[in-house]
Amino acid sequence: MAIVVQSIDIDAPVQSCFDVICDFENYPKFLDGMKKVKVLKQTKDKASVEFTLDLFKRITYTLDMKMDGPVSVTWTLSNADLMKKNEGAWTLTKKSAKKTKAEYKIDIDFTIWVPGPIADFLVNSSVPATLESFKKEIEKRK
Numbered sequence: 001m002a003i004v005v006q007s008i009d010i011d012a013p014v015q016s017c018f019d020v021i022c023d024f025e026n027y028p029k030f031l032d033g034m035k036k037v038k039v040l041k042q043t044k045d046k047a048s049v050e051f052t053l054d055l056f057k058r059i060t061y062t063l064d065m066k067m068d069g070p071v072s073v074t075w076t077l078s079n080a081d082l083m084k085k086n087e088g089a090w091t092l093t094k095k096s097a098k099k100t101k102a103e104y105k106i107d108i109d110f111t112i113w114v115p116g117p118i119a120d121f122l123v124n125s126s127v128p129a130t131l132e133s134f135k136k137e138i139e140k141r142k
Contacts, residue, residue: 007103008131012142014092017100018070020138021090024049030137031130045069048078055126061086085109104131 010017024047028034036052040062047065052058061080067073070092077086088106095101104127 003105003107004127005103005105006127006131007101008135009095010100010102010135010138011098012100012138013098014094014100015070016142017092017102017134017138018067018073020134020141021073022047022065022067022069024065027051031133050079057082059083080111082111083108084111102131102134 024037024039027037033054034051035054035058036050038050040048040050042048045067047067048062049065050060050062052060059080059082061083062078063075063086064078065073065075072089072091074089075087077083080086086106086108088104091103091105093101093103106127
């Protein structure tokens with residue numbers, strides 16, 4: 001798959017956005033398809049997080065997260081059953097005291113062939129839906 005980069009404006013301060021993005025274990029409460037999240041190891045600026053997601057099939061993968069609070073979260077794939085690549089980032093930019101531009105970048109590749117319609121869904125539906133889900137959760141919590 002190609003690298004996907006999309007952004008969304010969120011009516012919340014940068015720190016509020018960062019806090020929700022780093023609240024990995026609560027992802028299943030607001031992200032469709034996210035079944036389980038387990039933080040395997042975490043420090044102030046790094047985490048190893050295992051995700052179980054229903055995408056086109058149930059997949060489990062572990063990401064090494066780097067948190068540069070409160071402006072960015074980046075990740076790389078450390079273990080997966082059906083992915084060979086999952087790299088990405090959240091970049092948070094202050095637009096005003098109570099408004100943040102959140103940019104989401106992801107580059108995923110699977111170990112199996114993914115049909116064109118599924119790949120298109122991942123790019124054209126899944127990423128915008130993810131951004132909207134984060135926006136809604138952040139604005140609810142702020």
